[in-house]
Amino acid sequence: MGGNMVRKFVAVLFALALFGASLGAAQISIGVGGQWLSPSSDKYKNDLGIEMKSGFGAEGNVMFPVGQSFKLGASVQWSSHGITDAANNASLLGAFGEGRYMFGSGAKATPYVAGRVGYSQWTYSETGIDLKASGLAYGGGVGVMIAMSPTLAIDVNGMYNGHSFGDIDANGSTASGTSATVQALQIRAGVNFKLGGGGAQ
Numbered sequence: 001m002g003g004n005m006v007r008k009f010v011a012v013l014f015a016l017a018l019f020g021a022s023l024g025a026a027q028i029s030i031g032v033g034g035q036w037l038s039p040s041s042d043k044y045k046n047d048l049g050i051e052m053k054s055g056f057g058a059e060g061n062v063m064f065p066v067g068q069s070f071k072l073g074a075s076v077q078w079s080s081h082g083i084t085d086a087a088n089n090a091s092l093l094g095a096f097g098e099g100r101y102m103f104g105s106g107a108k109a110t111p112y113v114a115g116r117v118g119y120s121q122w123t124y125s126e127t128g129i130d131l132k133a134s135g136l137a138y139g140g141g142v143g144v145m146i147a148m149s150p151t152l153a154i155d156v157n158g159m160y161n162g163h164s165f166g167d168i169d170a171n172g173s174t175a176s177g178t179s180a181t182v183q184a185l186q187i188r189a190g191v192n193f194k195l196g197g198g199g200a201q
Helices: 003-021 042-047
Strands: 029-041 055-064 070-082 089-102 108-124 129-147 151-165 166-172 173-177 182-193
Touching: 029 070, 029 151, 042 173, 042 182, 055 089, 055 182, 108 151, 129 182
Parallel strands: none
Antiparallel strands: 029 055, 029 182, 055 070, 070 089, 089 108, 108 129, 129 151, 129 166, 151 182, 166 173
């Protein structure tokens, strides 16, 4: 991915880590991991000739408990995607507020449902071409936390996301009529570290 996207991802992830560390006494959890994302858009593909392929990336989150079963927090994610007949990959960066409802919190394996809303942006660059589009992102899914120790858990989930991108910015000029909704299937897997007392869920 481009240098700007690297800096954005690292900066937001670092900010989430600092936020979680500052609230460690409140049993904040910090998660880091990888993701696979498969985006699709009929308008991008059929009308604009932009077909993004499935790609891999990274994800980080900070979550804090609200009562016995709810968790609220924030996450940031990045993924890289090939584009049919294009020289380079596109980068997709997103920042979200996320809520989770945990079923049977405290068990070895704790299933949950999740919902999220936030902001996402994709960018693409090659010689003489700079494209980007951004807009509202939202989604929901299911997952499971598997406790490995009182402070460490494996977090695996699947999400279905929508990205409502505005008109594409092409070399600094807005290309009218190019707004589109991109649907994306996402699988995330990583580790979750708990700061404070209690288990890792």
